[in-house]
Amino acid sequence: MNIFTEYGTKVAAVLGSLAADGTLPQGLDLSRVAVDPPRDASHGDLSTNAAMVLAKPAGMKPRDLAALIAERLNTEDEVLSTDIAGPGFINLRLDTMVWRRCLAEILAAGTAYGNSAIGAGERVNVEFVSANPTGPMHIGHARGAVFGDVLASLLVKAGYSVVRDYYVNDAGEQVNVLSRSAYLRYREALGEDIGEIPSGLYPGDYLRPVGKALAEKYGDSLLGKPESEWLPELRAFTIDAMMDMIRADLDAFGIRHDVFTSERALVEAGKVDAALKTLSDRGLIYEGVLEPPKGKTPDDWEPREQTLFRATDFGDEVDRALVKSDGSWTYFASDIACHLDKFQRGSKTLIDVWGADHGGYVRRMKAATTAISEGQAALDVKICQIVKLMDNGEPIKMSKRAGTFVTLRDLVDEVGPGVVRFIMLTRSNDAPLDFDLTKVTEQSRDNPVFYVQYAHARCHSVARMATETFPGITGSNANLSLLEDEVELSLLRLLAQWPRTVEAAANAHEPHRIAYYLHDVAAEFHGLWTKGKEQTDLRVILEDNQPLTAARLALVEGVRIVIASGLELMGVEPVKELR
């Protein structure tokens, strides 16, 4: 149970009773009423803004209304006292049993603590990674991959039914280029000296094994044939090989998608035609000529009649092209079909995770999603800013040509999937991120992964040590009422915020909040620990007091569970020991 929503319900009940009395008008909008932890712990345990939010619609002074609400909240058994502060905050001081009750819930629930039902089983589609199947993934993909995966896990924990989707862009010109590159490697595998890879083709060595596999499959039967005879077959083969490689890389990173949607399959199944016909039937598609871009006109710009979607009807700046000059669909056209497909598979909430270079694409895709679903589906696009790869404070310059290109696989092999995952969530997606290969593996306080893992390991360590003094001792069945020191209670209050943190992060689609919360928990725990160094009666293991030792082990177990719950959510394995 989430103590904050629990008291939110109690506050709402009080407001209901005041309305029933006629003290408050009927039908007040309570959506802005919140129950929060006060910023300053000296204000009490819980705080509500109810009186300030409702004063105006109720036609009362905030503090007068606060007094009425506080009076009724005061009759709750667990409420020790209420007071009214500042412009009309109602601060509640609770019986400390409330926090011990939370600890008992944590121990009973294990890492399922923090699970929430706010999603009510609603289906949400999260599309992420969606790297083009033309080569291995690089470090830039890592951030979006972690972000999308953890956001999906977060939504699951909050009670949503989530589909992890990967949209495979296997229909454009780029996959033809890929096929030609693979064909060259095929000739190479048959013994031909192909010399330098011509510019415009993919030069990477990763296509060599594909060439070899092609040589084994086809022998020399494709040599000397015109492109039209081998391209489609070879393209399918090469894309499969690239997707196998990408899937293997993702697997090593602990990421699994539920659905891989092929752009080509959508086109071939006629879904693009169908989607655009729907829009056309609603009068949202027309043949027209766009104005040249203002300010900076491309050199080769010339007026051209195109098939356009009325994106401006849905908040975009200009109408958008759907058909290329060669007659094939634009990427945008098939993307509309893709989003319609997600909607038809049952998701009204769609989330796309994109890189910073796609920022200019957001409006048109939102416009299209609104249009194609007739306003029933909502698309949220999360843009991940760039990752700057550093080494001990110095930027690493990456270049495909110079061979200093860092792939996702290299990164994961070098520092481990857990470290990469955690570091990627130490910033909001809106902020650029420095990823320092040296610092992220340092065992020091300025490495947040280590800092949190260390707290988790300490929890294990102390439980292990305790059994040497008291064989078989655990925190389960401990008398929790022995936990009464202020530092213990303050840690309990923080642990009780875990469900609320999960819900807030899920609502905001902001998985980085989990990382920050875990850092707070670790800091609070490290602080408590060190207090025990100086003040020996605050230690966990007290040789002359087995009951209190058991109670403190319960607290430590609570910390361990919450940290483990958070790390699990982030896809990071909690460690039991640090070496």
Add this chain to the structure above:
RNA sequence: GCGCCCGUAGCUCAGUCGGAUAGAGCACCAGAUUCCUAAUCUGGGGGUCACAGGUUCGAAUCCUGUCGGGCGCACCA
């Protein structure tokens, strides 16, 4: 030129659908270790929340404008 994102301590960044005295790490200064892992902790200095207006009980947060930085800008994906 237009759109989106960003601008918070010397540096890198958090900041709860607007809430009380704006926080953390790094760096700097002063301390804590016979004792559960000091790989940690405690304390200190450091702020015009880019700037100017507006909205309201209340603005770092919302709105408008200005300045600065990043990304993008007909048919690529």
